[in-house]
Amino acid sequence: MLITTPRFTLRPLGVQDRDQVVAGLNDYEVTRWLTVVPFPYGPADFDGFLKFITGKPAYEALAICEGDTVLGVTGIGNSLGYWLARAHHGRGVMSEAAGALVNWFFTNTNAEALSSGYFEGNEASLGVLTKLGFTPTGQIEPAFCVSQDREIGLIILKLSRKAWEVRK
Template sequence: MTWLADIWPPFALTLATPRLTLRPILDADIPAAVAAARSGVHQPGKSPFSTPWAELPEDELAPNMAQWYWRCRAGFTRESWTLLLGVWQDGEFLGVQDLGARNLAVLKTVSTGSWLKQAAQGRGIGKEMRAAVVSFAFDYLGADVAESEAAAWNKQSLGVSTSLGYEPNGLFRDSWGTEVEEVQRVRLTPPTFKRPDWPLKVQGHEGLKTYLGL
């Protein structure tokens, strides 16, 4: 890992909660990510994603996921970036938590998104991994605002947001696969953040901060 971090500093980052380890996805992790997605992410025909990537045929899913991971790395700049963090529990790949920003040094605003395989849902893991990246953004990257969004019908995702202290930040209409959905934006700040009762353990953030000019 050390030589990889020397080439691309974000690879050094690790976030640890009581149950989970979050770190950037390496090429060697892609098969585990694909297997987790193939095991099922949501109910058939009810995609929580505006682009229904998890419903792709098996022969298209793996290339699509790999291209997305590579695209996020290739497009990672100080001005605009998305960091994809794999989520592990006891060596098992559970899903992906992303953290992104545009012009973070000035706007002090991050956004998040995630997916979790169905077998790991309903155990508070989605809340724990979101709390980890929001804590990291506020405490280590100097963010003042964390934003997220979900389809208005997605009570599970919006419930995670509410439980962490996010507040509604407006509705908008967006294309959702072949349909149109009402989408709820939510917004969190350090004063409204309902912090977890566990400490976040962070390693390897110095190189990332330097890389981002923070």
């Protein structure tokens, strides 16, 4: 599976990405906004994640690449998820990459809606989701954040197929 945008390529995450992913996620300012990612994050954590996604659909974990550089990861399992290495924040990377994945998702599945969420206080993630057309559901779920070792409110948003098609 390969998705291209004007600036990036989204491709299945692989063992060749270990060093770059570890470097991107071994940053508390990134992992503090993610549910299941520990801090510090090391090669064994990456290897465990690769083992976890083995056999799952490729779109559940796609490396966001600019040439040979892995900028972050996005995927759709039960919901849209993503992270971006801090060095690449503020460039519109995630809006473009996640937008391409959402477009692929609605083009290639029969799903009528897609959900996502962000931890209270993560205004950058809220900005990405809003830009993609997600709207608040009014639902806040307690979610355990491994890197912070505590529960945090996860604000749930939804994007309907109809809303996505209208905005295109």
